[in-house]
Amino acid sequence: MKTRVTELLGIKYPLIQGGMAWVAEHHLAAAVSKAGALGIIGAGGAPAEFVRDQIRQVKAVTDNPFGVNLMLMNPEADAIAQVIIEEGVKVVTTGAGNPGKYMVAWKEAGIKVIPVVASVAMAKMMQRAGADAVIAEGMESGGHIGAATTMTLVPQVVDAVSIPVIAAGGIADGRGFAAALMLGAEAVQMGTRFVVAKESIVHDNYKKKILAAKDIDSEVTGMSHGHPVRQLRNPMTREYLKLEKEGASFEELEHLTLGSLRKAVVEGDVVNGTLMAGQIAGLVKEEQTCKEMIEEIMQKAQALLGRKE
Numbered sequence: 295m296k297t298r299v300t301e302l303l304g305i306k307y308p309l310i311q312g313g314m315a316w317v318a319e320h321h322l323a324a325a326v327s328k329a330g331a332l333g334i335i336g337a338g339g340a341p342a343e344f345v346r347d348q349i350r351q352v353k354a355v356t357d358n359p360f361g362v363n364l365m366l367m368n369p370e371a372d373a374i375a376q377v378i379i380e381e382g383v384k385v386v387t388t389g390a391g392n393p394g395k396y397m398v399a400w401k402e403a404g405i406k407v408i409p410v411v412a413s414v415a416m417a418k419m420m421q422r423a424g425a426d427a428v429i430a431e432g433m434e435s436g437g438h439i440g441a442a443t444t445m446t447l448v449p450q451v452v453d454a455v456s457i458p459v460i461a462a463g464g465i466a467d468g469r470g471f472a473a474a475l476m477l478g479a480e481a482v483q484m485g486t487r488f489v490v491a492k493e494s495i496v497h498d499n500y501k502k503k504i505l506a507a508k509d510i511d512s513e514v515t516g517m518s519h520g521h522p523v524r525q526l527r528n529p530m531t532r533e534y535l536k537l538e539k540e541g542a543s544f545e546e547l548e549h550l551t552l553g554s555l556r557k558a559v560v561e562g563d564v565v566n567g568t569l570m571a572g573q574i575a576g577l578v579k580e581e582q583t584c585k586e587m588i589e590e591i592m593q594k595a596q597a598l599l600g601r602k603e
């Protein structure tokens with residue numbers, strides 16, 4: 295399946311892995327890239343030198359293209375932006391902010407820049423700033439989200455920009471993939487399904503929660519202070535939402551989630567941890583290798599997209 299995105303990135307399948315904090319480390323990124331999609335190292339809140347090491351680990355095991363996601367709220371974002379250049383990374387995605395101040399340096403280094411956007415206005419701004427493509431991410435996604443759904447955001451972004459659009463949020467199989475292409479997307483970014491990949495280092499307790507999740511098992515915390523985060527419901531979200539309803543301050547709520555993603559991913563603490571996952575978790579029922587997932591998705595999508603009347 296060829297699109298402007300497969301051409302732009304030099305990949306076999308128009309599929310990219312989400313840059314999930316803590317989850318998207320070198321094992322996962324390498325497995326996805328080896329399978330012909332675009333693996334991504336998620337910088338999340340990690341220090342710059344940790345990200346440099348992750349990049350070197352992927353390079354050591356595959357020559358296939360891969361990228362780095364810069365989460366723009368990372369206090370070391372400036373240093374990571376520089377590490378990306380120094381290590382010769384070819385593709386950057388960004389999240390949770392405006393990457394404008396890094397665009398010129400990245401473009402001068404020949405890097406393909408693909409910001410995640412949650413609105414048409416942001417997509418247009420990123421196109422003007424020189425982005426090579428944008429990821430239009432709907433609020434079905436896990437983690438930090440915007441307000442629009444994938445179904446409404448993707449076609450509106452497609453109409454507003456001329457660069458390729460990658461759809462994200464609520465996609466985990468060949469049907470969702472085909473639907474995204476029908477909306478005008480030229481690739482798909484997928485996160486939740488990759489969390490349970492065999493190559494994913496995520497603690498088994500967390501994987502089991504995703505595999506057991508039903509359609510309405512996610513909650514959005516932090517809406518009241520402008521940092522909405524989608525995650526699976528657990529004792530921590532119950533407490534958080536209760537405090538939020540009572541008008542707790544940003545600081546009080548932050549205290550509850552300090553280091554909580556690490557707790558879930560590394561320690562498997564499904565009681566106090568943040569189990570970030572998208573609304574499509576209910577569809578994810580099997581732990582497979584990245585190659586198995588990617589090939590299954592692409593075969594189904596191709597069959598659907600090639601279907602004649």
Ligand code: TUI
Nearest residue numbers: 315365389390391392410411412431436437438439440
């Ligand atoms: O970034 C994400 N998802 C994330 S980042 C993350 S790390 C984190 N952990 C705990 C609390 C908060 C964050 C977990 N999940 N997705 C990409 C994304 N970007 N979604 C929405 C946006 C976005 C929103 C507003 C991008 C740009 C934007 O514009 C802001 C501006 O500055 O104009």
